[in-house]
Amino acid sequence: NKGNYEHYMQKEIHEQPASLTTTMRGRLIRGGSCKAKTVLLGGLKDHLKTIRRSRRIVFVGCGTSYNAALAARPIVEELSGIPVTMEIASDLLDRQGLIYREDTAVFVSQSGETADTFQALEYAKENGALCVGITNTVGSAIARKTDCGVHINAGCEIGVASTKAYTSQIVVMAMLALAVGDDTISSQQRREAIIDGLLDLPNKVREVLKLDKDMKDLAKLLMNEQSLLVFGRGYNYATALECALKVKEVALMHSEGILAGEMKHGPLALVDENLPILVIATHDACFSKQQSVIQQLHARKGHLIVMCSRGEAAAVGLGGSCRVIEVPQVEDCLQPVINIIPLQLLAYHLTILRGFNVDQPRNLAKSVTTQ
Numbered sequence: 001n002k003g004n005y006e007h008y009m010q011k012e013i014h015e016q017p018a019s020l021t022t023t024m025r026g027r028l029i030r031g032g033s034c035k036a037k038t039v040l041l042g043g044l045k046d047h048l049k050t051i052r053r054s055r056r057i058v059f060v061g062c063g064t065s066y067n068a069a070l071a072a073r074p075i076v077e078e079l080s081g082i083p084v085t086m087e088i089a090s091d092l093l094d095r096q097g098l099i100y101r102e103d104t105a106v107f108v109s110q111s112g113e114t115a116d117t118f119q120a121l122e123y124a125k126e127n128g129a130l131c132v133g134i135t136n137t138v139g140s141a142i143a144r145k146t147d148c149g150v151h152i153n154a155g156c157e158i159g160v161a162s163t164k165a166y167t168s169q170i171v172v173m174a175m176l177a178l179a180v181g182d183d184t185i186s187s188q189q190r191r192e193a194i195i196d197g198l199l200d201l202p203n204k205v206r207e208v209l210k211l212d213k214d215m216k217d218l219a220k221l222l223m224n225e226q227s228l229l230v231f232g233r234g235y236n237y238a239t240a241l242e243c244a245l246k247v248k249e250v251a252l253m254h255s256e257g258i259l260a261g262e263m264k265h266g267p268l269a270l271v272d273e274n275l276p277i278l279v280i281a282t283h284d285a286c287f288s289k290q291q292s293v294i295q296q297l298h299a300r301k302g303h304l305i306v307m308c309s310r311g312e313a314a315a316v317g318l319g320g321s322c323r324v325i326e327v328p329q330v331e332d333c334l335q336p337v338i339n340i341i342p343l344q345l346l347a348y349h350l351t352i353l354r355g356f357n358v359d360q361p362r363n364l365a366k367s368v369t370t371q
């Protein structure tokens with residue numbers, strides 16, 4: 001049932017304040033007068049000691065689920081103190097990459113039925129790793145086969161393009177980071193700030209959804225373009241990849257997510273006054289580096305659109321010569337949840353304006369159960 005919406009993708013984008021609330025329900029413990037705020041993930045609590053002892057955490061997924069894990073990687077590394085490596089499931093299988101008994105392998109999948117992710121899970125189990133599932137489907141193949149896990153509880157997602165599941169996956173992995181790091185006194189303040197940020201996140205998502213009309217206007221400007229480049233780094237490298245995936249998948253427009261630190265190693269050659277480039281430059285530890293990227297793209301007459309934190313348009317906007325998307329600022333590790341939402345809206349509006357099927361894109365299936 002699409003309710004008041006015309007399409008499932010549109011409904012699922014706008015549902016995110018509620019889906020995120022459901023994802024967090026019962027899992028964030030506010031703490032008493034002298035008790036610290038903490039996180040309770042029932043499906044993981046008996047395995048936290050083993051996870052803390054592991055030599056490495058390996059995130060495995062495909063498509064949007066991989067991107068969600070990539071967005072969460074920095075906070076998992078920071079709070080757990082354990083190195084995190086990333087694996088696209090098919091590539092892990094193609095390489096027969098090394099997985100050890102001392103590894104914790106985390107399988108991220110909305111459907112819980114993706115063939116590559118499932119086979120990678122079987123492979124990791126054979127190699128003795130502790131296998132954790134992060135899925136949206138109770139009773140799915142991945143949920144059943146993993147040793148333990150967390151349901152993302154985002155509610156049924158019907159649009160082939162994953163939207164609300166993406167933001168809920170990031171939130172679940174941020175909570176996983178909090179739970180694994182829960183025994184470290186030195187990061188307690190940081191953890192409490194993130195928990196406060198999580199509690200307020202649905203409000204911030206409501207605010208950013210108000211950009212719907214602006215994103216429609218931006219889509220009108222971009223609808224006849226051949227291509228869109230998206231530059232991100234740090235927490236928002238994943239946002240760049242995920243924006244590009246959405247634009248390709250539903251709007252059938254070429255788009256590429258680029259790690260901004262790689263700009264001078266090739267992509268800069270593409271820059272001219274025609275090719276639209278979206279730069280994600282919200283305020284975090286990478287901000288000044290992104291400001292310099294913007295300057296360099298501008299110096300080459302790039303056709304820029306910049307996403308920045310609210311109130312910082314002047315610091316990134318090149319004296320009004322480029323279009324700016326201002327978003328509310330949240331805790332750095334949660335910013336990818338906020339930043340992707342206008343870009344989901346952009347992909348949605350581009351698709352409608354270009355006249356394509358937004359819920360059932362050409363050639364794609366919701367869950368990829370064959371290899």
Ligand code: M6R
Pocket residue numbers: 062063064065108109110111112113114117160161162163245249366367368
């Ligand atoms: O169900 P999964 O999360 O395992 O699916 C993985 C990908 O097939 C999926 O995320 C795909 O990339 C989406 N359609 C993207 O919107």
